[in-house]
Amino acid sequence: MLTGLQVAVIGGDARQLEVIKKLSELDARIILIGFDQLGSSFPGTFKEDFDDFDPKNLDAIILPVSGASEDGKIQSIFTSKDLYLNENFISKTMPNSVIYSGIGTNFLVQIADKTKRKLINLLDRDDVAIYNSIPTVEGVLLLTIQNTDFTIHGSNVIILGLGRCGLSLARVFHAIGAKVKVGVRKTEYMARITEMGIEPFHLDQLKQEVSNVDICINTIPHQIITSEVIAQMPHHTTIIDIASKPGGTDFKFAERRGINALLAPGLPGIVAPKTAGKILANVLTQLLSKQLQTKNTQEKRDWNK
């Protein structure tokens, strides 16, 4: 349970509803800022305005996956008002309060530093990234089926990178019946791919490997699918790049060559907002429980002084 914890959820999209639902079930006191157009209501939640609300008892601030932009703006689909986070607001919160965000933007890193508050970027966590790879894979399946006139089954699929998403992609595309090859550099990745019954190749060989590729999926956030690589691909190849913006593909060259290349980061929130929200809700619950434990221990200690 999270009884005794005061948490502000500021802005967000459908994913945040799963977070609010879970925190409500666990009896946290939840302040909703930027939710004036939210239809459903949850026990223990209180809609507040940024300007009127006094954050002095806040233990935690939960921001959307996108965090806050360079000027502090927070996205919310549940309000038509603009939401801006600022130093003054953060500095008034409890001294041990924590800012939870999906991405830790520059603005957030700076404001956390200035106000001496802890900032936790959920998407940086390995567990969140691995759980998120599940909806990501299904998003890539969707894009692949929509963008080709042939089946994934029997197709030559190249996956670049064996990180948290690469491994999930390799497993599922292999299971569906594609002829999968995975391009990596590390010898231990070569070993893992081989153990999975899939064919590995070294990324230095990428140019040679793409000559008969039907679907090329990139997870590496560096320029890897260069014009030289694209020049070797058949014209019917579809490139799906899920690396964070700007991706790892020379999109301009792909377009000039008439090769279909899609930049598709952030798939979980698009194809499965409910699942993506539950992933965040689960990890937030664990983190807030620990925070509450520490808080209670601290209060006990202070009491005994």
Add this chain to the structure above:
Amino acid sequence: MLTGLQVAVIGGDARQLEVIKKLSELDARIILIGFDQLGSSFPGTFKEDFDDFDPKNLDAIILPVSGASEDGKIQSIFTSKDLYLNENFISKTMPNSVIYSGIGTNFLVQIADKTKRKLINLLDRDDVAIYNSIPTVEGVLLLTIQNTDFTIHGSNVIILGLGRCGLSLARVFHAIGAKVKVGVRKTEYMARITEMGIEPFHLDQLKQEVSNVDICINTIPHQIITSEVIAQMPHHTTIIDIASKPGGTDFKFAERRGINALLAPGLPGIVAPKTAGKILANVLTQLLSKQLQTKNTQEKRDWNK
């Protein structure tokens, strides 16, 4: 090779292009009827009009997957003219000529009977149905991902029937990470599902089994998802019915209960026309090769008389 065989391809969609391409590669003489708007050209093909063409040397007539309707009408996306097949045309073809269609409609059965020509319904063949289950599964994946806000992975998926599509669906949804149960009646199907590491149940238990289903996929062409079954489903359930029209679901009741139910037969031609066309082209090539062999043997025999 199919050298010496005269084949008329009458109407169709993108799938028929794969058939034409393959027959052209194998040196058949190909008469295209209902293709006046076809842009690409293939060696050995001749565009003809229904009324002007004399079919006296035709060894085979290839119709689209949909065959011909009750009045003989043939669908074609490559012409704006109406195409009607009639008894007179068929009766003028070679005596041993064969009519190949996807579906054997009443009209075709009757016309083949009257003209004493052989009619082969490709979709009735087990091999074609099994190959077609591959694009069908990918179509169901597409519909599932599009129609839910949660992932297939971790969802409770019920598949009804373990026929040629049911088996493929069970394998892929299980591999992606869904919690799959398959409803069947035959004990050997129960055994096969268990062997696959999946949970079987008897269809008599369907009402009890659907109480926590997220996605229900039907392959059985009888009323099986009745109003009584739907009444036990959670409101968020998505039903995807791929049985041939009118499907096996009480769609009216599902709509009244606010449950999303989709009738989706014919997925291969929609999600992967190229693959679906290749499946038809491969089996047609085999059948036409055998036909040519028989024809040549017959001609030799006649010569020796």
